[in-house]
Amino acid sequence: MSRLDRAKEKLAKTNYDALYVTSEVNQRYMTDFAFTDGSVLITHEKSYVITDFRYIEAAKAKVVGDYEIITPDRRAGDFLRELCRENHVKTLAFEEGSMTYAGYKSLSSRLDGVELIGVGGFVEDLRMYKEPGEVEKIIAAQRIAEQAFAELLPEIKRGMYETDIALELEYKMRKLGAEDKSFETIAVSGSASAMPHGVPRRQPIENGFFTFDFGALVDGYHSDMTRTVVVGKADDEMKRLYNTVLEAQLAAEAVITEGFKNADADKTARDIIENAGYHGCFGHSLGHGVGLEIHEAPGLHAHAGDMTLKAGQIVTVEPGIYIEGKYGCRIEDMMLITEGGAKVLTNCPKELIELDI
Ligand SMILES: [Mn+2]
Structure with a gap:
């Protein structure tokens, strides 16, 4: 089973509509691609690698998994709000260990209507079992x-x-x-x-x-x-x-x-x-x-x-x-x-x- 499938299987056992991955090492694990200044959004259906122009070419070549690779054309928070709307995400789990307080404040102000739930160890638990x-x-x-x-x-x-x-x-x-x-x-x-x-x-x-x-x-x-x-x-x-x-x-x-x-x-x-x-x-x-x-x-x-x-x-x-x-x-x-x-x-x-x- 692919890493993304394992993550989705785990997501299905929760009542979260999506997982927002902000830890760089967890992003790397989930996509097999190392990048900074981006994020990964995993929903029950579609999943996304959100990165910027500097990484887009490498991402297209290297990302493993059924991800849509996208570059936001506006502020990250606004972009994420639209992705949540498109994917009917009402409850969004985020990695509390890698989110700064400033990041959290910014996210919650832009994602009104989406419940943010801090989770720890979601991807780390998958990472314990080595392929x-x-x-x-x-x-x-x-x-x-x-x-x-x-x-x-x-x-x-x-x-x-x-x-x-x-x-x-x-x-x-x-x-x-x-x-x-x-x-x-x-x-x-x-x-x-x-x-x-x-x-x-x-x-x-x-x-x-x-x-x-x-x-x-x-x-x-x-x-x-x-x-x-x-x-x-x-x-x-x-x-x-x-x-x-x-x-x-x-x-x-x-x-x-x-x-x-x-x-x-x-x-x-x-x-x-x-x-x-x-x-x-x-x-x-x-x-x-x-x-x-x-x-x-x-x-x-x-x-x-x-x-x-x-x-x-x-x-x-x-x-x-x-x-x-x-x-x-x-x-x-x-x-x-x-x-x-x-x-x-x-x-x-x-x-x-x-x-x-
Ligand atoms: Mn040691």
């Missing part, structure tokens, strides 16, 4: 990231700056075919590894844990992985910490399968870390969905209630232990939930690597 083509792009991005990392490790020398190492990793990903990095690369060593989202510093790498959290972008799709290596030698305390993270990570991967509760996946990893005595040292959730955005639904965390993992979802599994002021470690893979199972998408060793430099 084979989307899975392929995420895997392609992951292969680039892990290849770049494998090439980077032997090139790391003492005295190199964290910022330069991060840049080198990004450069390699681009050379290997990524259109960009997936997010700001984390490459933090020594005491900075204690910060889960530390920023690379313009200073030489320190001894101890060296955490890399990074990904590549392919055709709009992200990858996400984390590996922690050691600069120099790991002492017993570091080995114990690393092995605890690894044990938690592997245990979570072992239980994750179609139908398993998201919250229980988090608990599986968290219990191992807590029971090893690292109380309060795993201060973030186990994982998140990955796709057109680096963080998307579903989440693997304690507050996921009865939510279970479903085939087609791609999630990260990324426990960590962070000792404030000292050091930290995280290991992250991506997993694809399949019919009756799940598989790890990341091909990169997880045994402790000590960089003898």
Whole structure:
């Protein structure tokens, strides 16, 4: 079923006459076409890509789905009012998360007679279930990231700056075919590894844990992985910490399968870390969905209630232990939930690597 058909099927279960898509990433998902300064209107019958002159030619070539591609010849709000009238739209759902207050005021003043209903997660819920083509792009991005990392490790020398190492990793990903990095690369060593989202510093790498959290972008799709290596030698305390993270990570991967509760996946990893005595040292959730955005639904965390993992979802599994002021470690893979199972998408060793430099 096409994305547009899935959206219409979902729309049919609501009492909205139409969905007005204003989030750029959701517009891209719904049309397979990336554009800015436009919108998508999905009604039970006709659907529209509303864009401007700069995009019209590309839109005609690239938009996937049964959309009418149109350029407004007057103010967007007035144009939308006419489309609503033509399509008998009395109740219009809009994406409340991507609408500014100013945008909302302008819309409501121009759409008198149309009831505006803010909705959250309408398209995001569709995006959770990856089509084979989307899975392929995420895997392609992951292969680039892990290849770049494998090439980077032997090139790391003492005295190199964290910022330069991060840049080198990004450069390699681009050379290997990524259109960009997936997010700001984390490459933090020594005491900075204690910060889960530390920023690379313009200073030489320190001894101890060296955490890399990074990904590549392919055709709009992200990858996400984390590996922690050691600069120099790991002492017993570091080995114990690393092995605890690894044990938690592997245990979570072992239980994750179609139908398993998201919250229980988090608990599986968290219990191992807590029971090893690292109380309060795993201060973030186990994982998140990955796709057109680096963080998307579903989440693997304690507050996921009865939510279970479903085939087609791609999630990260990324426990960590962070000792404030000292050091930290995280290991992250991506997993694809399949019919009756799940598989790890990341091909990169997880045994402790000590960089003898
Ligand atoms: Mn992640």
